[in-house]
Amino acid sequence: MALGLQLRRQVLAGLLLCLCIGRWAEAGKVLVAPMEGSHWLSMRQAVRELHARGHQAVVLSPEINIHIKAEDFFTTKSYAIPYTQDQFDSIMKGRPDEVFERVHFLTRFWETMATLKNVSLFFARSCEALLYNKDLIRDLNASSFDVVLTDPVYPCGAVLAKYLSIPAVFFLRFLPCDLDAEGTACPNPFSYVPRLLTMNPDHMTFFQRVKNMLYPLGLKYICLVSLTPYERMASELLQREVSLGEILASGSVWLFRGDFVMDYPRPIMPNMVFIGGINCANRKPLSQVRLSSFMFS
Ligand SMILES: *[C@@H]1O[C@H](CO)[C@@H](O)[C@H](O)[C@H]1NC(C)=O
Numbered sequence: 001m002a003l004g005l006q007l008r009r010q011v012l013a014g015l016l017l018c019l020c021i022g023r024w025a026e027a028g029k030v031l032v033a034p035m036e037g038s039h040w041l042s043m044r045q046a047v048r049e050l051h052a053r054g055h056q057a058v059v060l061s062p063e064i065n066i067h068i069k070a071e072d073f074f075t076t077k078s079y080a081i082p083y084t085q086d087q088f089d090s091i092m093k094g095r096p097d098e099v100f101e102r103v104h105f106l107t108r109f110w111e112t113m114a115t116l117k118n119v120s121l122f123f124a125r126s127c128e129a130l131l132y133n134k135d136l137i138r139d140l141n142a143s144s145f146d147v148v149l150t151d152p153v154y155p156c157g158a159v160l161a162k163y164l165s166i167p168a169v170f171f172l173r174f175l176p177c178d179l180d181a182e183g184t185a186c187p188n189p190f191s192y193v194p195r196l197l198t199m200n201p202d203h204m205t206f207f208q209r210v211k212n213m214l215y216p217l218g219l220k221y222i223c224l225v226s227l228t229p230y231e232r233m234a235s236e237l238l239q240r241e242v243s244l245g246e247i248l249a250s251g252s253v254w255l256f257r258g259d260f261v262m263d264y265p266r267p268i269m270p271n272m273v274f275i276g277g278i279n280c281a282n283r284k285p286l287s288q289v290r291l292s293s294f295m296f297s
């Protein structure tokens with residue numbers, strides 16, 4: 001079975017390669033399920049490149065969103081969502097002055113959690129509006145897409161790919177709570193791989209290793225709050241118990257917008273590809289004035 005899975009992965013990786021290889025390959029149909037906000041800005045570059053190589057991309061976008069605007073290198077399919085622009089703005093913008101208020105650490109923590117809960121609820125409702133939109137799903141199902149390109153930090157696209165039985169390619173910076181390691185079944189030992197926000201190096205002292213084990217516990221709560229709705233939706237739609245691990249394990253290829261120039265080395269699996277360089281596509285030299293004022297300030 002493991003061999004079968006591995007073979008399937010290899011076939012899918014081959015398929016993706018064919019998709020990307022350019023004009024010689026037959027054009028593919030890509031369904032893009034992006035994450036809101038700045039996440040989309042990197043993915044837009046990839047979609048532009050897919051279009052330049054003759055592929056056809058359809059981008060799903062909620063009617064109210066931040067950055068996903070129509071462009072000539074993809075088709076947009078927008079869907080209705082159960083909230084207004086005002087509600088969306090008040091949740092997304094929050095209260096910027098909050099950052100400067102002097103409050104107790106615990107108060108700040110609970111406030112942040114409350115905001116996060118609200119934002120997660122919005123995303124979950126947006127996903128529900130997509131997955132339970134019968135006409136849209138029928139239409140997408142009939143369009144025979146070759147692949148779903150999605151950012152799994154918002155696992156809606158991953159659930160959609162599973163629901164439509166289309167291979168998924170994940171495009172991401174990272175996932176919290178080591179879910180990327182879980183989804184790729186990648187070794188991720190606490191003793192060697194520094195965890196998110198710990199500021200630990202990859203050569204750790206005993207106490208740094210203890211910190212490395214304790215930090216992720218706090219984040220677990222965030223993941224529980226923000227990601228369980230997707231398990232529920234997947235279980236309802238597929239009419240069986242589906243875990244988040246299973247949803248993420250369905251990613252055929254994981255394209256990480258990172259690079260070991262920036263991150264500590266860690267074990268990787270054959271379907272994890274590092275493409276951090278694409279964030280430098282629009283590089284410009286830093287202006288001398290800004291650079292020196294930054295360095296001396
Ligand atoms: C969360 O949403 C509720 C209702 O939509 C609102 O009353 C509350 O102020 C929000 N809390 C935060 C922290 O944004």
Ligand SMILES: *[C@@H]1O[C@H](CO)[C@@H](O)[C@H](O)[C@H]1NC(C)=O
Nearest residue numbers: 137138140141142163164165
């Ligand atoms: C997609 O279409 C196939 C073939 O008609 C059907 O068997 C399947 O249930 C459909 N999937 C969804 C999610 O509607």
